[in-house]
Amino acid sequence: MxxxxxxxxxxxxxxxxxxxxxxxxxxxxxxxxxxxxxxxxxxxxxxxxxxxxxxxxxxxxxxxxxxxxxxxxxxxxxxxxxxxxxxxxxxxxxxxxxxxxxxxxxxxxxxxxxxxxxxxxxxHNKLSHFPSNFEMSKLRVSVWDIARGKYEDMISKLEMVTGVLKEKSPETPFAIYTNEFSSTNSGQDLSVVYFFDDFAWLGKDQKLKEKFEEVHGAGSFNSFTQDWMNITNGASQELWVYNQNLSGIGPQVTTSTED
Known part of the structure; x- marks a missing residue:
């Protein structure tokens, strides 16, 4: 090992x-x-x-x-x-x-x-959102490759979108993580994790564009996505399912975040 x-x-x-x-x-x-x-x-x-x-x-x-x-x-x-x-x-x-x-x-x-x-x-506590006492079940994990020299721009854009999620979708837990030892070879710089209970959630339109523009104004989402494309080099996504049988700790999440 x-x-x-x-x-x-x-x-x-x-x-x-x-x-x-x-x-x-x-x-x-x-x-x-x-x-x-x-x-x-x-x-x-x-x-x-x-x-x-x-x-x-x-x-x-x-x-x-x-x-x-x-x-x-x-x-x-x-x-x-x-x-x-x-x-x-x-x-x-x-x-x-x-x-x-x-x-x-x-x-x-x-x-x-x-x-x-x-x-x-x-x-990143302030960029994340954990409702009180939710349980781990299923995770959608997106890992982003961030362009060199774009870390501060990334944080600024994350503040915008996570603010929208906290205000408009407070029922949805999510967490933001950054790689402590990132490598230009691995492309694993930023991890965005959504927590959900039912697979049906994946098939629902989360209406992110509408919610984003309710907060930041008409046309702001297209501008945001263009900026995000300039900040990132691409991403990969995985679906994880909590395996209680093999885990040492249970699904309960009792920690909190600073919203």
């Missing part, structure tokens, strides 16, 4: 709120990586991952949720998301390292076909 994710999984269990203040608290990150199970060892992989997460990743900052990816080149692989946590969590020693190492090595690694690289994502 890649050493950095291995190390990340060993940080002690701490509890952090996603309700941050700009001056007094560290911003929060999450870590993500993709696992593929051997095609003839899916049962063993599932049992090993389930037991491992229940024992070592069932609470706090080191809680892990597993999602099944439903489309694209990673279809039917597993996305593990750990956190949230501040960077300072890496400075803490783990009292469970030996037991964790042994369990992962003996009961999970033998059934892995592959593991993709770890990505650390910074959570």
């Amino acid at each position: 890649k050493s950095i994710f291995y190390w990340m999984m060993l940080i002690p269990f701490l509890v952090f709120s996603q309700n941050q203040s700009d001056n007094n608290e560290e911003y929060l990150i999450v870590g993500s990586t993709i696992f593929s199970a051997k095609s003839d060892k899916i049962k063993e992989f599932s049992e090993g991952m389930k037991n491992h997460n229940e024992q070592f990743h069932a609470e706090g900052a080191m809680g892990v949720r597993i999602f099944t990816i439903m489309n694209g080149q990673n279809a039917y692989d597993y996305m593990a998301v750990i956190g949230p946590m501040p960077w300072s969590a890496f400075d803490e020693a783990s009292p469970t390292q030996e037991a964790h190492d042994e369990d992962w090595t003996n009961n999970v690694i033998p059934y892995l076909e592959s593991e993709e690289e770890v990505t650390f994502w910074r959570f």
Whole structure:
């Protein structure tokens, strides 16, 4: 297993709120990586991952949720998301390292076909919106490649569109993340995540243009989309479904955001 994710999984269990203040608290990150199970060892992989997460990743900052990816080149692989946590969590020693190492090595690694690289994502509290006490179910994840030198422009445009969503669609949870170690090769700079319950949501017209122009004026949406095309180099989208059987923590999201 890649050493950095291995190390990340060993940080002690701490509890952090996603309700941050700009001056007094560290911003929060999450870590993500993709696992593929051997095609003839899916049962063993599932049992090993389930037991491992229940024992070592069932609470706090080191809680892990597993999602099944439903489309694209990673279809039917597993996305593990750990956190949230501040960077300072890496400075803490783990009292469970030996037991964790042994369990992962003996009961999970033998059934892995592959593991993709770890990505650390910074959570942008003020650009995100979590209604009180919603539950994870299904996620639409868009990962954008941002043009070089366009970070501030990106933030400015995100402030516009997330403001519209908070005002006009307050029932819809969404989150904004940026890659802490972005690469011009990977094209994974910005992640926009929508949370929803029913697949029917995907087929509904969210009327974003109408809502956007109610807030910013007639013609503003076309101007926004043109600017966004100049800021970005493209995107990829995936549908994730929360896999409660393999997760260490449940679907309940009790954190809040600064709306």
